[in-house]
Each structure stands twice: as C-alpha cells, then as structure tokens.
Amino acid sequence: MISSTEEFKYDVIRGLSNTPKTLKAKYFYDAQGSLLFEEITKQAEYYLTRCDESILQDACDDLSKRFGNHVSLIEFGSGSSKKTRHLLRGLSLDIYLPLDISANFLADSANLLGQEFPNLKIEPIPADYTKKIELPNVISAQSTKVVFFSGSTIGNFEPPRALVILQNIAELIRDGGYLLIGVDLQKDLQILEAAYNDRAGITAQFNLGILRRSNQELGTNFQLDQFQHKAFYNDEKHRIEMHLRSLKDQEVSLDEHVFTFAKNETIHTENSYKYSLESFKQLAKQAGLERVSYYTDPKSYFSNQLFTFAPHK
Incomplete structure (x- = not known):
C-alpha cells in the first residue's frame, strides 16, 4: 500500500503533466486548509x-x-x-x-x-x-x-x-x-460567483493552500505570490470552476520533474457543480x-x- 505522501506526490506529478494542468481538490484539506474552509463558511457571500x-x-x-x-x-x-x-x-x-x-x-x-x-x-x-x-x-x-x-x-x-x-x-x-x-x-450568476470570490480573500487563501501544502510536504518550489485565485461560473457545464493563474512565465520543480508555466496559464483545482x-x-x-x-x-x-x-x- 502506498503512503498518503506518495499518493499526493503521484497526483501532483500527474496533474501538472496534464494539459490543462490540474490538482485534486481533496488536497486542500490538511489541518490548515480545513480551518480555512471553516472561515469560508462564515463569509457574508457564502x-x-x-x-x-x-x-x-x-x-x-x-x-x-x-x-x-x-x-x-x-x-x-x-x-x-x-x-x-x-x-x-x-x-x-x-x-x-x-x-x-x-x-x-x-x-x-x-x-x-x-x-x-x-x-x-x-x-x-x-x-x-x-x-x-x-x-x-x-x-x-x-x-x-x-x-x-x-x-x-x-x-x-x-x-x-x-x-x-x-x-x-x-x-x-x-x-x-x-x-x-x-x-x-x-x-443567479452573481450570487454564485460572489460566494467563491469573498471580499476578505479567504477562498483565495484556501485555493493557494494546495500549493503551500505541496511545498511543505513534497518540496516543490511554488512561489505563492506568483499565482492568483480565479473562480467563475461555467454556464455550459453548470459549475463553478476554481483555478490558480500563473502571473508570469515560470518553472516549478518536484524531484527530477520540471513543470513550465506560461503567463496566465492556470491550474484547475476544483469544480462545484450546481444541479x-x-x-x-x-x-x-x-x-x-x-x-x-x-x-x-x-x-x-x-x-x-x-x-x-x-x-x-
């Protein structure tokens, strides 16, 4: 049986090798991420x-x-x-x-x-x-x-x-x-998008937390201040999409793997389907x-x- 850290590493390597790049939302929820989510639930927009x-x-x-x-x-x-x-x-x-x-x-x-x-x-x-x-x-x-x-x-x-x-x-x-x-x-679109873009920026911290966790647990070198939270409603697919947008051309490494990001390229981190x-x-x-x-x-x-x-x- 592989360890949770090995599984996390496998999922990060696989996700960042995808086109478009992805990371699994379940990795938001370490102890710090779980606390941040509790804060999200208290926001006026949520x-x-x-x-x-x-x-x-x-x-x-x-x-x-x-x-x-x-x-x-x-x-x-x-x-x-x-x-x-x-x-x-x-x-x-x-x-x-x-x-x-x-x-x-x-x-x-x-x-x-x-x-x-x-x-x-x-x-x-x-x-x-x-x-x-x-x-x-x-x-x-x-x-x-x-x-x-x-x-x-x-x-x-x-x-x-x-x-x-x-x-x-x-x-x-x-x-x-x-x-x-x-x-x-x-x-209504405005109600949906506001819920995932709270003015206090808690959802942005939560989204960026997946990069923080990857740095802490896997040794990646994401520059957190060079990625930006982005959330919007995809009307065709009836879902909110959360992404992390690269603010510049940059590279991120994990062991021998190097992942190249173009400016404005995103990592798709989460969907929230509305039924x-x-x-x-x-x-x-x-x-x-x-x-x-x-x-x-x-x-x-x-x-x-x-x-x-x-x-x-």
Whole structure:
C-alpha cells in the first residue's frame, strides 16, 4: 500500500503533466486548509452554510419521525461537525460516525463533540470518502443507518465520479437506511460567483493552500505570490470552476520533474457543480437511489435531499 505522501506526490506529478494542468481538490484539506474552509463558511457571500443550517434545523422533526428511535449517523466529510449538531440534538442516535480525510482535524472535532455530547457514542473514521468505505463493526442490527453528506461536497465531483460515490453510499444503506445529502441549486450568476470570490480573500487563501501544502510536504518550489485565485461560473457545464493563474512565465520543480508555466496559464483545482432538483434526482436514480423527500430554503438556493436504496428493476 502506498503512503498518503506518495499518493499526493503521484497526483501532483500527474496533474501538472496534464494539459490543462490540474490538482485534486481533496488536497486542500490538511489541518490548515480545513480551518480555512471553516472561515469560508462564515463569509457574508457564502450563502451555502447558512442555508444548509437553517434547512436542517427546520427539517429535524420530520427526519426524526422518519428515522425512528435507533439511528446510526454516518457523516461523510464531517469537518468540524458544526451543522451536524442540529441532527445530533434532534435525532435518537445510537452512535455517530464522523468520517473525514484530515485525521488530526477529525480527532480534534470528535474530542470537542465528546465534551458537548457526553452520552453520545462517537466513532471517528479517518478515511477518504471518494473510495469505498468499510464501516467498523459497531452498528447494531436494529439501528437505522443514515449517511449524512452535508454541504455541497457532492458537487465537487464530475458527474461520473459523483455517480460512483452515490453507488458506494447506496451499498451502505441497502438494508433500509437513508442518505441525507446537501445539493447546491442553480441560481443567479452573481450570487454564485460572489460566494467563491469573498471580499476578505479567504477562498483565495484556501485555493493557494494546495500549493503551500505541496511545498511543505513534497518540496516543490511554488512561489505563492506568483499565482492568483480565479473562480467563475461555467454556464455550459453548470459549475463553478476554481483555478490558480500563473502571473508570469515560470518553472516549478518536484524531484527530477520540471513543470513550465506560461503567463496566465492556470491550474484547475476544483469544480462545484450546481444541479436542478430534477437533474440531481436523475443522477441519484442511476446509482440505485430513490428520492423520498427534499427540503429547501425559502429562496431555493440550496437543498437537502433524502434518498433510500431502490435497486434498478
């Protein structure tokens, strides 16, 4: 098995050898990147978290009735679990299993939650949810499994990759469980672009953080002040694209590899797909999931959608 550092190096070499150049968004989330993302969620322009939280708060009673008295809550990409607190308070939980790629951040968050919810059994799982997940053998047979995929993280994946992740989730809940997933909805261009270009520059720091991490962990020599954050909405593909633009002709090296950048050339770091209610329903249907309910904010900026396993007939 290759180490996480070796995998990171492989992905950087492969991504910077592509035309156009790319880096995988999952590498934003070291401890510093995870903290920066928490700051992004507090920015005035970033409507997603506020909408998500208010929807979950309003939906809790309905969800509790649906799920029953014994619930095992499995959260993909838990981060600080801030939004999850509405569910932790509102559902009848047997166990909470937060899952996140940043092991240190996950451990700190789990410790804080343990102090806040001393009677709740918490089983943190440091894992990459883009791969197939093996759950620990801690969920009782009578407990309803609920996978909670919060925020709009599913939108960060190309639709074919999102489909694979949804198929993996479908396997986890095939014995009568549920998927509760956050999906950002299509809306006015200005609102979308402002959310990824906050005036405080936190998203820019977050985007540049992937270069900082590469320098720290792999020994690359990116000059962070010679790359600029760029985010815009691609209307044809219904997605926000995040890039890092080279401000000059320059070279970056990693071991024996040398990568040449022309002025204004970009590294494509992240996509955030925006769905209609119908288009996401159809994507999930391909994964063997049937939507049983959905919840939105009053402006229909954001949605939390509820699915069960429904194999193709």
